[in-house]
Amino acid sequence: MSGHAKLSRVFWRFYGGLIVLVAVLAVAGAWAAIRDVHGQEIADAEGDLRHFAYLFREILEPALAKGDAAEASRVAAFAAAQDIRLTIVDPQGRVLADSDADPASLDNHGQRPEILDARRNGFGQSHRTSKSTGEKTMYAAVSVVHDRRLIGFVRSATTQSDLDKREAGRVRQAMLGAGGLACAALIVGLMFTGHLDRQFRGEIALMLERNALYDELRASQERFQLATRATSEGIWDWDAKTHAMSWNEGYYRLLACERDAVAPSFDARIDRVHPDDRQTMADSFDEFLTSDRSVWTAEYRLRKSGGSYVWVFDRAFIVRDDRGTPVRVIGSMMDVTDRKQAERMKSDFVSFVSHQLRTPLSGMNWMLELAAQSPGLPSAASDHIADARESADRLATLVNDLLDISRLESGRLQVVIAPVKVGALTRAIVDEAQPLVRDKGHRVDVTTADERTIEADEQLLRQAMGNLLSNAIKYTPSGGTIRVAVTQDNGFVQWTVTDSGIGIPKTSQARLFEKFYRAENALAAETEGTGLGLHLVRLIVDQFGGQVWCESDEGKGATFGFALPASEARS
Ligand code: ADP
Numbered sequence: 001m002s003g004h005a006k007l008s009r010v011f012w013r014f015y016g017g018l019i020v021l022v023a024v025l026a027v028a029g030a031w032a033a034i035r036d037v038h039g040q041e042i043a044d045a046e047g048d049l050r051h052f053a054y055l056f057r058e059i060l061e062p063a064l065a066k067g068d069a070a071e072a073s074r075v076a077a078f079a080a081a082q083d084i085r086l087t088i089v090d091p092q093g094r095v096l097a098d099s100d101a102d103p104a105s106l107d108n109h110g111q112r113p114e115i116l117d118a119r120r121n122g123f124g125q126s127h128r129t130s131k132s133t134g135e136k137t138m139y140a141a142v143s144v145v146h147d148r149r150l151i152g153f154v155r156s157a158t159t160q161s162d163l164d165k166r167e168a169g170r171v172r173q174a175m176l177g178a179g180g181l182a183c184a185a186l187i188v189g190l191m192f193t194g195h196l197d198r199q200f201r202g203e204i205a206l207m208l209e210r211n212a213l214y215d216e217l218r219a220s221q222e223r224f225q226l227a228t229r230a231t232s233e234g235i236w237d238w239d240a241k242t243h244a245m246s247w248n249e250g251y252y253r254l255l256a257c258e259r260d261a262v263a264p265s266f267d268a269r270i271d272r273v274h275p276d277d278r279q280t281m282a283d284s285f286d287e288f289l290t291s292d293r294s295v296w297t298a299e300y301r302l303r304k305s306g307g308s309y310v311w312v313f314d315r316a317f318i319v320r321d322d323r324g325t326p327v328r329v330i331g332s333m334m335d336v337t338d339r340k341q342a343e344r345m346k347s348d349f350v351s352f353v354s355h356q357l358r359t360p361l362s363g364m365n366w367m368l369e370l371a372a373q374s375p376g377l378p379s380a381a382s383d384h385i386a387d388a389r390e391s392a393d394r395l396a397t398l399v400n401d402l403l404d405i406s407r408l409e410s411g412r413l414q415v416v417i418a419p420v421k422v423g424a425l426t427r428a429i430v431d432e433a434q435p436l437v438r439d440k441g442h443r444v445d446v447t448t449a450d451e452r453t454i455e456a457d458e459q460l461l462r463q464a465m466g467n468l469l470s471n472a473i474k475y476t477p478s479g480g481t482i483r484v485a486v487t488q489d490n491g492f493v494q495w496t497v498t499d500s501g502i503g504i505p506k507t508s509q510a511r512l513f514e515k516f517y518r519a520e521n522a523l524a525a526e527t528e529g530t531g532l533g534l535h536l537v538r539l540i541v542d543q544f545g546g547q548v549w550c551e552s553d554e555g556k557g558a559t560f561g562f563a564l565p566a567s568e569a570r571s
Helices: 003-066 069-081 113-121 160-230 249-255 266-271 274-291 337-373 379-410 422-432 433-440 458-474 522-525 531-544
Strands: 085-091 095-098 123-129 136-146 149-159 232-237 245-247 295-303 311-318 324-333 420-422 443-447 453-456 483-488 492-499 547-552 558-565
Touching: 003 069, 003 085, 003 123, 003 136, 003 149, 003 160, 069 085, 069 095, 085 337, 113 123, 113 136, 113 149, 136 160, 149 160, 160 249, 232 249, 245 266, 249 295, 249 324, 266 274, 274 295, 274 311, 295 324, 311 337, 311 433, 337 379, 379 531, 420 422, 420 458, 422 433, 422 458, 422 483, 422 492, 433 458, 453 458, 453 558, 458 483, 458 492, 458 531, 458 558, 531 558
Parallel strands: 443 483
Antiparallel strands: 085 095, 085 149, 123 136, 136 149, 232 245, 232 324, 295 311, 311 324, 420 453, 483 492, 492 558, 547 558
């Protein structure tokens, strides 16, 4: 859920809670008020009835003392005009006057409970169904005494329906009051909440966001810790600012020691690297820190606690700040000793076999040469000898390539680095290839405007250039054009050979420099080859810190080239 949605939910809970609270208070208040209204109404009605009974007794006493029935009727009519029900009764219970009815139609009231009470106590009241009207009615009666003589009763009454009407009015008022109060409470509450809302919305939003971030961070930290514990790889984490280093269990397993045996630090890490690999590894790491790359890889030997070494493949990822300054580097190391051993064995084997093949091969070649020079040789035999010499040559090339590759891969090749004049070397190689060029009727243009030198092993460089040129000759149908160019670009010398040959399908281009790889169209054209030449070129160019590439449109020719750093001084 988004932070905004969470925030709205919090505030809606708040507003919702406030509204429910006010509604509950309003209902409870109204209910209490209604209950109170009912009791109050009855008490008020009783009070009023008593009040009227006593009031009219004062008014009627003189008339009753004189037995003036007409005056009593007038007073009853006056009471009717005031909506007061009044009944005037003589001491025998006969009705003298009534505000609502003709006295003649009314029966004797002497036994009415309120009259009986008034006769006994001077005052009586009752709630009952009226015998005259059949309605539920409340009565209050007082005796009228003159000169210590009972001269009659005055009774006031009100019906339940009147009472209900008055009560309904009061309930309405109470409800309106409660509703008004609820509205006022709600408005004040909302204003207050709005104020809180404005004041705290920002802070609460921030708090929710922080909570969410914290949860996420904790989850990812847990994941990271589990992953570092679960992996068999050695993981190291280096803070580039504080130089603090931490290692996981896997790292200690690689070092074959307990956690407390070595304290993780940058120096402890370097110290465990094999002395022969240390400088190269440290230099490449320093170069990586100042570069703009995000991934660093290296293979080196790491000393275990017992003193033996493991080969590790170390791959690190760097975190940089906005200005590109390293903040943190996290790396993982894998034990590749088995792979390294297998590679070494393979390379030793290839090297051994190639080496052993070389001597008999040279012997064979020498014998064939002698045989070719034998006088009086039939022409068929000399053709066979020529074919055999060609095959022996190809075999020798293959063996030499295999030997060179295995030496370059294992780093056991003696490399003699010296300044090489690229232009002169190119012209020499093109000259040497002239017999092949002539055989196929190609035209070769050479542009070597740049006479800069590069630091390299001339023999290896010759081999790389020769391989690329012989490919161009081989994969171009007779009568083609080949251009060899030496140019200079940004501190690098570029060497390219462009032909008008069969070219390379796009799908094959990425794999050309792999060992033994040959493209489909080269196989289809039935050209001789081993798929080792370009691999050797890449190994040689890598050896001198350069880069090799290929550009081609199938059927339209190809350009192969490499770039090597130029030497500082001009030749
Ligand atoms: P080989 O030529 O012995 O097969 P390489 O390693 O020299 O081995 O070349 C690998 C493959 O690259 C070749 O088999 C061919 O498919 C392709 N290739 C190399 N050079 C050219 C070129 N100039 N034109 C077309 N294809 C080429």
